[in-house]
Amino acid sequence: MFRVDKLNYYDKFSCSMGDCPENCCQMDWNILLDKAAYEKYQNCEDKRVSSFISDESPHLIMKKDGKCPFFQEDGLCFLHREYGAEFQCETCRNYPRFTSVYEDLYVVTLAPSCPAVLDILWEEEKTEIQTQMYYESQEELKEKEFHVSEEMAGKLAFRTQILKLAQNREFSLGNRVRMIMDSLGVPEVQADSFENAAWMLEFVQRKCLVNDKIKAQATMIKEKKTALCLETIKNAAETYQEFTKFFGHLLVYSIFEQVLHLKDNSEKTKQEWFEKICLRLATIQYWIVALYLAKGVVTREDCNTAVYSIMRVIDHFEGMWEDYYREWKRTGKKIPEVLW
Ligand code: SF4
Known part of the structure; x- marks a missing residue:
C-alpha cells in the first residue's frame, strides 16, 4: 500500500515545446541519465547521439555552448523528433514533475521554474492537496489504514497546520x-x-x-x-x-x-x-x-x-x-x- 499526495493542478501540465518562452533545454543544468537511457544512447549507432554522452559515472548529456546539444532552433528536441518521446531519458521526460519518496508516501510536484506551470498558476483559483491510495494486494485493501512512522506523522500534521494558515484568504x-x-x-x-x-x-x-x-x-x-x-x-x-x-x-x-x-x-x-x-x-x-x-x-x-x-x-x-x-x-x- 502506498499513498500519493499531489497538488490539484498537477495533471493540467503540458509542455509548450516550440512555443515555450524560455525552453529548459537552454539552461546550463546537468542532465543526468538513468541507466536505461545511458545504455540506449551509448549503444546508438547514430553518432549525433552517442558522441554527447559522458563516459564517467554519473553519466550526463554533455552540453554544447551551455545548452543541451539536442535542443534545436525551433525549440524541439532532436531525440524526441528522430526517435520518439520514449527515447528521452527520465530527467527530460519528467521535468518539471518531481517526485519525493518518504516511506510509503510519494509527494509529486510541478516546479515553478517552468513557464507552463506558471501559466497554470495564474488561472488556478485555489491550490489543494489531493491524496490517492494505491493497494498492491487484496489483504492491503482490507487493511485500509495507511501507516507512517511517528516522525513522519508529526511532519504531516505540521504540514496541515502550516498550509491552513498559508491558505487563509481572510488575510493578506x-x-x-x-x-x-x-x-x-x-x-x-x-x-x-x-x-x-x-x-x-x-x-x-x-x-x-x-x-x-x-x-x-x-x-x-x-x-x-x-x-x-x-x-x-x-x-x-x-x-x-x-x-x-x-x-x-x-x-x-x-x-x-x-x-x-x-x-x-x-x-x-x-x-x-x-x-x-x-x-x-x-x-x-x-x-x-x-x-x-x-x-x-x-x-x-x-x-x-x-x-x-x-x-x-x-x-x-x-x-x-x-x-x-x-x-x-x-x-x-x-x-x-x-x-x-
Ligand atoms: S520549460 Fe517547461 S514548457 Fe518549456 S520546454 Fe521545458 S518543460 Fe516544456
Whole structure:
C-alpha cells in the first residue's frame, strides 16, 4: 500500500515545446541519465547521439555552448523528433514533475521554474492537496489504514497546520506569512525591509541572470537606479491585487514541496526552513516591485520571467539557496517582509 499526495493542478501540465518562452533545454543544468537511457544512447549507432554522452559515472548529456546539444532552433528536441518521446531519458521526460519518496508516501510536484506551470498558476483559483491510495494486494485493501512512522506523522500534521494558515484568504499574504512565523516563534520580520531590498536585488543581478529576458529586466532596473520605498511597494501591491493569488500558490507550493524534507521536528529547524521560504518569495517580489518602478507597469509575462528565472537558480542548483540564506543571516538582518 502506498499513498500519493499531489497538488490539484498537477495533471493540467503540458509542455509548450516550440512555443515555450524560455525552453529548459537552454539552461546550463546537468542532465543526468538513468541507466536505461545511458545504455540506449551509448549503444546508438547514430553518432549525433552517442558522441554527447559522458563516459564517467554519473553519466550526463554533455552540453554544447551551455545548452543541451539536442535542443534545436525551433525549440524541439532532436531525440524526441528522430526517435520518439520514449527515447528521452527520465530527467527530460519528467521535468518539471518531481517526485519525493518518504516511506510509503510519494509527494509529486510541478516546479515553478517552468513557464507552463506558471501559466497554470495564474488561472488556478485555489491550490489543494489531493491524496490517492494505491493497494498492491487484496489483504492491503482490507487493511485500509495507511501507516507512517511517528516522525513522519508529526511532519504531516505540521504540514496541515502550516498550509491552513498559508491558505487563509481572510488575510493578506504578508499577514498569513506573519501568522505562520508567529506560530513557529520566528523573530519579527524586518518591517523596513525595503531598505534592504538592494541586497536582494543585488543577489538576483549577480546570480540569476540566466537568460536574455531577465538580463533585459536587470538592465532596466539598473538604469533607473531609484531606491525602493514603502510607497512604491504599496502602489505595486494595490495595482496588482491579482498577484496575491499567484504568490499564494507559490507559497503553498514551497511549503508542500519542502516541509517533509525537514531533518527533524525541532523548533530551530522549522524556523530556518520557513525563513528560507520567505527569503526566496521576498526576493522574487522585490525584484518585481523594482521592475514596476523602472517600467511603470508589470505584466504577467514580466512576472513569469522573474519567477522562472530566479527559481531556476535557487530551486535547482544545490546549495545556492542555502548559501543565499546563510549570507543573509551573516548580515544580521531579520527576514524581509513578504509582500502582497
Ligand atoms: S520549460 Fe517547461 S514548457 Fe518549456 S520546454 Fe521545458 S518543460 Fe516544456
